[in-house]
Amino acid sequence: GIQVEQSPPDLILQEGANSTLRCNFSDSVNNLQWFHQNPWGQLINLFYIPSGTKQNGRLSATTVATERYSLLYISSSQTTDSGVYFCAVEQSGGSYIPTFGRGTSLIVHP
């Protein structure tokens, strides 16, 4: 099956800093999602982004499908951004089964 690798595995920031999280995948994908799991465990869908760039407030994401990677940008980080960020991809072929990476754990200090 498709392999999904996220980097870095851990990230510690001071409030106000910017960061870039990366998701590499090993095969063609139909879709790609970024999720945030908050410290209480809730998983929230941030972006559905099989290709191109999207922005939502301080967060933006870019997927370059031909080069098999996606980036999640967090600008002016806040303590509420803390948690784990997951990338999930659905391999081309119409399986509708997302495969998750192991996540990037982000801690933002005040």
Next chain:
Amino acid sequence: NAGVTQTPKFRVLKTGQSMTLLCAQDMNHEYMYWYRQDPGMGLRLIHYSVGEGTTAKGEVPDGYNVSRLKKQNFLLGLESAAPSQTSVYFCASTDWTSGNEQFFGPGTRLTVL
């Protein structure tokens, strides 16, 4: 619109006991999924369903059974719980014909002693 709900939120079992986790969604989604999350492992798919009356195995199906008798409900059963099944269980649903976003429930924390 409650989205995806899971019951119970917490449960402690003894080895060999059985239980059923319930997932319900009110978004009329066709696809539903059960995942388990263990430290450092991300989310691993246990079973999934592409519509009422259908189920299929995911990455880690052993020791679990599922049923989708109604479109809005997806049940995960543990017939004989083992300590290795201690985990946090998440249910998700999606409608691939519009949006393709997955919506997750709040999770069930299960401990097997």
